[in-house]
Amino acid sequence: MxxxxxxxxxxxxxxxxxxxxxxxxxxxxxxxxxxxxxxxxxxxxxxxxxxxxxxxxxxxxxxxxxxxxxxxxxxxxxxxxxxxxxxxxxxxxxxxxxxxxxxxxxxxxxxxxxxxxxxxxxxxxxxxxxxxxxxxxxxxxxxxxxxxxxxxxxxxxxxxxxxxxxxxxxKATLQYKGILKLLQYFGWTWVGLIAPDNDGGELFVRTLNSTFIRSDICVAFTYGIPQVFSLDINVLKQTLLSCLTHLTQRKANVMICYGDSDSMLLLPYGLNEIERINNASIGKVWISTALWGFTSSTFFTYWNIKFFHGSLAFSIQTNKRSKSQDLFLTQDEYSLDSVRSETFxxxxxxxxxxxxxxxxxxERGKLEGLPPAWLGKxxxxxxxxxxxxxxxxxxxxxxxxxxxxxxxxxxxxxxxxxxxxxxxxxxxxxxxxxxxxxxxxxxxFDEDGELVADYDIVNLVTFPNQSAVRVKVGNLQTQTPSGLELTIHEEAIVWPNWFNQTKPRSACTESCQPGYSKVVPEGQPICCYHCTPCMKGTISTHTDADHCHECSPYQYSNNERDQCIPKTTVFVSYEEPLGITFVVFALLFCLITGSVFGIFVKHQNTPIVKANNRNLTYILLISLLLSFSSPFLFIGQPQNVTCLLRRIAFSIIFSVAISALLAKTITVVLAFMATKPGNKVSKWVGKNVGNVIVFFCSTIQFGICIIWMVISPPFLELDFDSQVGQIILQCSEGSFTMFYCVVGYMVLLGAISFIVAFLTRKLPSGFNEAKFVTFTMLIICSFGVSFVPIYQNTKGKYIAVAKLITILAFSAGLLGCNFLPKCYIIVLRPDLNTKEHLMMKRKV
Structure with missing residues (x-):
């Protein structure tokens, strides 16, 4: 050169x-x-x-x-x-x-x-x-x-x-995490980023963007502050105008600033210009990093600091006062020019x-001659x-x-x-x-050559005379076993005046209240969402819930969908009117059946009792007595044992009753056929044909039940969904295939009994009960046909009620159609209960 x-x-x-x-x-x-x-x-x-x-x-x-x-x-x-x-x-x-x-x-x-x-x-x-x-x-x-x-x-x-x-x-990453924790603490999700327009600022914006996205915090805008030493007045005006549209957004009330006191010098100048152009103050909460923290002397000397009133800043945690600060504050006051001219x-x-x-x-001047007010700043x-x-x-x-x-x-x-x-x-x-x-x-230093320190969270409180104090309102501990720990004393924070001393809100949309969840429209930032009410059975208990949580099976959601309420356990109990009603009817029918049984035993030697096969009559009456007693298995809190007994009682007792009816009908047919000369059937009359039929038919049903119990027995089941707010205790069928086999076998026995009785209904009434059996089976079939749709459309504990009604109706039909006419003759018309009368009937 x-x-x-x-x-x-x-x-x-x-x-x-x-x-x-x-x-x-x-x-x-x-x-x-x-x-x-x-x-x-x-x-x-x-x-x-x-x-x-x-x-x-x-x-x-x-x-x-x-x-x-x-x-x-x-x-x-x-x-x-x-x-x-x-x-x-x-x-x-x-x-x-x-x-x-x-x-x-x-x-x-x-x-x-x-x-x-x-x-x-x-x-x-x-x-x-x-x-x-x-x-x-x-x-x-x-x-x-x-x-x-x-x-x-x-x-x-x-x-x-x-x-x-x-x-x-x-480490800068610790401060980034501290900023994230601060935003999460106050619920700020829509923020602006302001950083120097250089490589460091670009890295800061890129790092925080990726960090915020993972935590459902959105960046409303970013703004790069021009470098002071590359200042151009035209460029400055253009950047200020572009920044104006962002800073005047009402929803983004929190600005995060990154830089040191030198690189951020143009920010207060820009705010002054924006206020002059916009003719209105820009009310924001400023969060600054430790290297700036609103601490530059130039910041206090040249610019109006009212914009930063109520702001928060990270500051490296230090002792309350250092010796150097004591020296600064005990000296005589000089101007800045005297420092330059006399010291250097x-x-x-x-x-x-x-x-x-x-x-x-x-060095010419003494250190003791430095200006305290300026050095304090x-x-x-x-x-x-x-x-x-x-x-x-x-x-x-x-x-x-x-x-x-x-x-x-x-x-x-x-x-x-x-x-x-x-x-x-x-x-x-x-x-x-x-x-x-x-x-x-x-x-x-740590292993990377970086200072190891905690941070204080300070609140800047400004005054009209261009002075300010920094109040410690929290801290960020970086060396705890659990990682970063943020502590905030919210009651000590002075917020900017334009927020009326209430905690500012910085969000893209209004918060979703409890009972609602966030839904982000396609193409929108995750912070700009709609609120949709929770579905039935789900709740949200806090604002801005990402999704609704299902209540446990033992709970249900209230109408506001913000609380799970315990469900009540429901079954037919002995204390409720419905249970008492069934107990009364069951006892009444048991008493009637027992009375009929006593009448037949008392008059067992009368012709009408003998003519209708006393053994089969007794079997039928005993099965009816057990059938009227079975409702007690359906009342009260069910258990696995009672569920098992319900199915066995329902299957075996009804099979025995229908088998007895079938045996009585076949016995009548055999007796009638035996009266014809030369008929070989006469050798079966007088033997225990009816007992064999009952035993054989009942044994088949018993075998089916044994297989059912071995393969998949009935068990106690909790129904959480049939009724809102209720847990219904009911008995599951176990294997539905075996259940339908049991029911199908009873239908088969009833069909055979009905066919045989129907074909023999015109035989002399003194020798058979075909008419009564036919009528009985018609009644039972009518009950069965009406039971199916009722059972299919019944929910909750009323399924057990439907079963109880069916059992009582079936049993009452068998009792009334078969035994009321005979009891009428035995008790009220004993003159008809004679052998001559029966023989006369046969000759008619």
Missing amino acids: NEDLSSPQMSLNNYYSPGDYLITGVIPVKTAKYPEYAFLSDPAHDSLMIWEMNYQHVLAILFAIKEISENPKLLPNITLGYNIYENCFSVRITCEATAHLLSTGHWMVPNFKCGRQEKLLAVIQGGDFETFFLMATMLDVYKVPQLSYGFVNHILSDKTPFPSSYWMSP DCAHSNHRWSRKTWKRCR GMSAESDNVYRAVYVVAHAFHALITSISSRMKTAEEGRLDLLNIEPWQLHPFLRSVRFNSNTMDEVH
């Missing part, structure tokens, strides 16, 4: 204080806009200085080194100096400063030793992602420790690309790229990080010196080694450094 080609004039300072070893800082003290080099003509000789911002970062280094120098236990007999470069957020100047600190001699040529070399320990760096990347690439070649305190996204936290780098802030009186001007012409500014999270970074280097250096001294045999030999310490020797001690500082109880 031409020797006469010079760079533009710039007020750039290189603050310097000699010492045995130097801690170097590359810090953006000012924000400046410089023209780009086109290499077509001489560079312009003007530059635009916009804001003076970060002198507090320089002062944090000065105070830390002053405290270390006054501490007799830390680095005794070693003097720490500093060499601080101002880079103005410029990559070009950062590159020059890095080359400058790596060079010796008159010429700025890295990796060339000439003359006395500065004893460099470590570099403390601030700035954006590009600044970090540039310096890390250069410093890592020499293994010089680099401690970054500025806005550096931890995409490079993997120690493989830059093992010489350390971060004075915790020098300028960097007309330097050539090929020569080292950075003018070193030696300036003690930001970044200032604390700078302060801690100096102490980290000092403690690691102290550990290195102690290690070297313990290995040296003589003091002179140890002193000689101490004069030859290289920066790379500091790395093992930086990785294992652990100490208590004025700002944190314990300072140490």
